[in-house]
Amino acid sequence: MAEKIGVYICHCGTNIASKVDCKAVAEYALSLPNVAVARDYQYTCSDPGQEMIKNDIRELGLTRVVVASCSPLMHEPTFRRAVGDAGLNPFLFQMANIREQCSWISESGELATARAKTIVGAAITRVNFNEALEVQKVPVNSNVLIVGGGITGIEAALQIADSGKKVYLVEKEPTIGGYMARFDKTFPTLDCAACILTPKMVSVGQHPNIELLSYSDVTEFSGYVGNFAARIRRRPRYVDEEKCNGCGLCEQKCPLSVPSEFDCGLGKRKAIYRPFPQAVPSIPVIDREHCLYFTKGICKVCVKFCPKGAIDFEQKEKFLDVQVGSVILATGFDLFDASRVKEYGYGKFANVITSLEFERLTHASGPTGGKILLKNGKNPETVAIVHCVGSRDQNYNEYCSRVCCMYSLKTAHLVHEKTDAKVYEFYIDMRAFGKGYEEFYKRLLREDVTFVRGRVAEITDVAQDPSEKGRLIVVAEDTLLGIVRRIPVDLVVLSMGLEPRRDATQVAHTFRIGRSKDGFFLEKHPKLAPVSTASDGMFIAGSCQGPKDIPDSVAQGAAAAANVLSLIDRKEVELEPTIALINEEACSGCRICVGLCPYNAITFDDNANRAVITNAFCKGCGVCVAACPSGAIEQQNFTNRQLIAEVEAICA
Amino acid sequence: MVIELSKRFEPKIVGFLCKWCAYTGADLAGTSRIKYPPNVTPIRVNCSGRVDPTFVLKALSSGADGVLIAGCHPGDCHYTNGNVKAIRRFKLLQRMLNQFGVEKERVRLEWVSASEGERYARVVESMTEEIRSLGPLNWKAMVEA
Numbered sequence: 001m002a003e004k005i006g007v008y009i010c011h012c013g014t015n016i017a018s019k020v021d022c023k024a025v026a027e028y029a030l031s032l033p034n035v036a037v038a039r040d041y042q043y044t045c046s047d048p049g050q051e052m053i054k055n056d057i058r059e060l061g062l063t064r065v066v067v068a069s070c071s072p073l074m075h076e077p078t079f080r081r082a083v084g085d086a087g088l089n090p091f092l093f094q095m096a097n098i099r100e101q102c103s104w105i106s107e108s109g110e111l112a113t114a115r116a117k118t119i120v121g122a123a124i125t126r127v128n129f130n131e132a133l134e135v136q137k138v139p140v141n142s143n144v145l146i147v148g149g150g151i152t153g154i155e156a157a158l159q160i161a162d163s164g165k166k167v168y169l170v171e172k173e174p175t176i177g178g179y180m181a182r183f184d185k186t187f188p189t190l191d192c193a194a195c196i197l198t199p200k201m202v203s204v205g206q207h208p209n210i211e212l213l214s215y216s217d218v219t220e221f222s223g224y225v226g227n228f229a230a231r232i233r234r235r236p237r238y239v240d241e242e243k244c245n246g247c248g249l250c251e252q253k254c255p256l257s258v259p260s261e262f263d264c265g266l267g268k269r270k271a272i273y274r275p276f277p278q279a280v281p282s283i284p285v286i287d288r289e290h291c292l293y294f295t296k297g298i299c300k301v302c303v304k305f306c307p308k309g310a311i312d313f314e315q316k317e318k319f320l321d322v323q324v325g326s327v328i329l330a331t332g333f334d335l336f337d338a339s340r341v342k343e344y345g346y347g348k349f350a351n352v353i354t355s356l357e358f359e360r361l362t363h364a365s366g367p368t369g370g371k372i373l374l375k376n377g378k379n380p381e382t383v384a385i386v387h388c389v390g391s392r393d394q395n396y397n398e399y400c401s402r403v404c405c406m407y408s409l410k411t412a413h414l415v416h417e418k419t420d421a422k423v424y425e426f427y428i429d430m431r432a433f434g435k436g437y438e439e440f441y442k443r444l445l446r447e448d449v450t451f452v453r454g455r456v457a458e459i460t461d462v463a464q465d466p467s468e469k470g471r472l473i474v475v476a477e478d479t480l481l482g483i484v485r486r487i488p489v490d491l492v493v494l495s496m497g498l499e500p501r502r503d504a505t506q507v508a509h510t511f512r513i514g515r516s517k518d519g520f521f522l523e524k525h526p527k528l529a530p531v532s533t534a535s536d537g538m539f540i541a542g543s544c545q546g547p548k549d550i551p552d553s554v555a556q557g558a559a560a561a562a563n564v565l566s567l568i569d570r571k572e573v574e575l576e577p578t579i580a581l582i583n584e585e586a587c588s589g590c591r592i593c594v595g596l597c598p599y600n601a602i603t604f605d606d607n608a609n610r611a612v613i614t615n616a617f618c619k620g621c622g623v624c625v626a627a628c629p630s631g632a633i634e635q636q637n638f639t640n641r642q643l644i645a646e647v648e649a650i651c652a
Numbered sequence: 653m654v655i656e657l658s659k660r661f662e663p664k665i666v667g668f669l670c671k672w673c674a675y676t677g678a679d680l681a682g683t684s685r686i687k688y689p690p691n692v693t694p695i696r697v698n699c700s701g702r703v704d705p706t707f708v709l710k711a712l713s714s715g716a717d718g719v720l721i722a723g724c725h726p727g728d729c730h731y732t733n734g735n736v737k738a739i740r741r742f743k744l745l746q747r748m749l750n751q752f753g754v755e756k757e758r759v760r761l762e763w764v765s766a767s768e769g770e771r772y773a774r775v776v777e778s779m780t781e782e783i784r785s786l787g788p789l790n791w792k793a794m795v796e797a
Contacts, residue, residue, distance in 0.1 A: 071679045097679075101678050101679065101681075102682075107687050115693070514766045517768070578698060621702065622697065622734075623702065623734045626702050635698075638698060647707060647711045647714060650666050650711075651711055652714070
């Protein structure tokens with residue numbers, strides 16, 4: 001029996017119709033074999049558009065449907081649902097992409113229309129060979145894996161755990177808190193970062209539904225939506241987490257002090273340490289590289305003083321295997337490396353510091369107890385704040401890091417609050433886009449900060465006159481005055497841009513997610529699915545997706561949590577039935593496919609002398625299908641016949 | 653000039669794009685409104701490793717002047733290493749096509765990530781130009797004679 005195909009050419013408003021002659025494409029479609037009806041319509045994805053398709057299926061008895069519109073990534077689910085609602089199997093539908101890959105890339109209407117005809121023709125030819133398929137439903141494991149314990153991961157973890165679901169929160173560092181734990185005040189409200197963060201950290205530490213796995217990372221990851229498996233490596237702290245009560249006596253007694261990473265090397269910590277006093281968990285770690293026991297086999301002072309006998313030098317790396325149904329990656333960002341900008345002299349001049357170093361200086365529990373001091377211990381009289389270091393710069397990162405303008409204003413405010421210094425801000429554009437941000441900028445204007453519009457060219461100690469002697473001279477073009485200015489200062493704070501984490505490549509590989517051009521993790525859709533990824537059940541939130549301030553990070557953490565909870569509450573998910581199937585009759589038993597499958601889904605049945613696919617393991621890559629010399633394997637919805645039909649139609 | 657343009661040879665190229673990287677990258681080229689020649693018609697597959705070499709032969713023997721296979725960069729394959737399997741097949745296929753007398757520029761294996769819309773457009777552009785300068789394939793005379 002011949003198929004009756006309905007073809008719908010979408011105008012997408014003017015997105016397609018401004019280039020493609022949709023009527024002509026519909027007429028062409030109608031001329032092709034088995035096409036019963038072909039219509040063009042302004043917005044096919046709209047309710048009336050979908051109704052039109054459903055009516056045609058019911059009234060004309062269509063057996064196949066083709067919609068030519070946007071990318072299948074956009075509306076394939078929409079139209080499959082519509083087709084299904086009208087009683088036709090959703091896989092008897094084929095989508096043709098004439099927007100992203102046709103109208104939007106075409107120079108002329110003539111070319112676009114010709115290309116649209118080819119694309120639609122291929123889809124029509126193919127749909128003849130589409131088969132009705134049943135989707136497989138699998139249960140959703142309600143456990144959740146969250147990677148990254150900064151403010152984003154904390155927010156997501158609390159939201160999910162409060163709903164009664166189990167959360168595994170994996171953090172690489174010895175404590176959660178991320179960058180926010182190192183900040184002094186937060187813009188524009190000037191809340192103390194610790195005051196708003198530490199209660200949340202404590203809640204995470206105490207939550208019965210959160211299993212906090214600090215000083216750990218995920219080494220292996222596999223599975224599919226609803227059913228993932230992760231292997232978590234627990235690095236040895238050399239302190240028994242069960243026994244330790246967090247009294248801190250070991251830290252006090254440890255005789256060895258080394259520079260503290262948490263304080264950017266400005267302060268000291270012990271060889272057994274917690275990064276900061278409110279660390280969660282409050283269990284210290286032993287720094288194997290410096291500890292006298294590990295380096296020289298002596299000391300053991302911590303062992304002597306620990307009232308709980310919790311020190312365990314023999315502790316080994318452990319692995320924990322967990323099963324989860326969904327994953328949130330909230331791995332955050334790294335700061336731009338200031339030493340890359342040679343002309344700013346970071347590393348060369350002691351009083352050129354990064355914005356994070358400034359945070360530690362001005363932090364009440366930082367190395368100077370909150371005093372903003374020069375390296376010689378004196379108060380600065382003049383301070384320069386340099387915006388956009390590593391951002392908006394074609395030599396480094398082209399993007400705007402979003403947070404630097406505002407935290408630079410905060411830096412200026414704190415300098416004014418704590419010293420009598422005169423403050424210069426060197427900016428390119430002032431970007432005060434958030435709630436209360438413009439008001440904060442206005443406030444700083446009133447606080448008598450001198451704003452110089454222009455990118456700093458150089459920071460030098462080569463004086464040109466006596467007033468510059470012994471000071472740092474900031475050289476910048478003042479683009480409002482049109483002159484080059486040399487301003488002598490005592491302290492320069494570089495407002496560092498945000499970058500993808502140095503290990504983002506590795507994390508992306510482990511979790512098989514994409515990255516955008518700038519290296520941050522790639523979302524499914526920049527506007528409509530900002531925390532989803534191309535892989536169902538895997539979400540991204542916070543600055544791992546791109547630079548974000550705290551409000552946006554928290555909002556994304558909560559958004560990812562809502563996505564996860566929605567997934568869990570569905571209880572089961574449908575899997576794409578694009579799996580491979582073996583035709584027992586045709587299999588010659590050559591075993592070529594067995595070694596090719598990346599998921600070990602193919603085994604060999606020695607008795608029957610043929611290969612067997614375990615459906616649940618097959619992810620539908622189709623590698624075995626292409627390799628089978630007997631043509632005994634077929635991939636559902638991507639059969640050889642379907643794909644060859646497309647090839648033939650294109651080449652005709 | 654206009655008349656010359658409309659008369660010039662327009663190669664017909666079949667493009668097999670993996671849905672995770674290359675197809676999404678091609679979508680991005682559109683979303684970014686990057687213009688490129690219309691000669692490569694896309695066929696969406698799950699993985700470059702799904703492309704059976706016989707598809708390429710089928711395309712060339714049915715009238716295509718070239719075939720593009722585009723997938724994720726090595727190491728980035730959504731299915732671990734399907735693209736590596738595509739490389740192996742491609743190498744063998746190239747040898748065979750060479751024996752047929754088919755110029756190697758006509759069949760390309762390229763890596764395009766989901767964020768490389770610009771790159772996809774450039775690949776299509778350069779491939780179209782190369783094949784245009786080679787002229788039509790004329791498979792029948794070449795292989796079936």
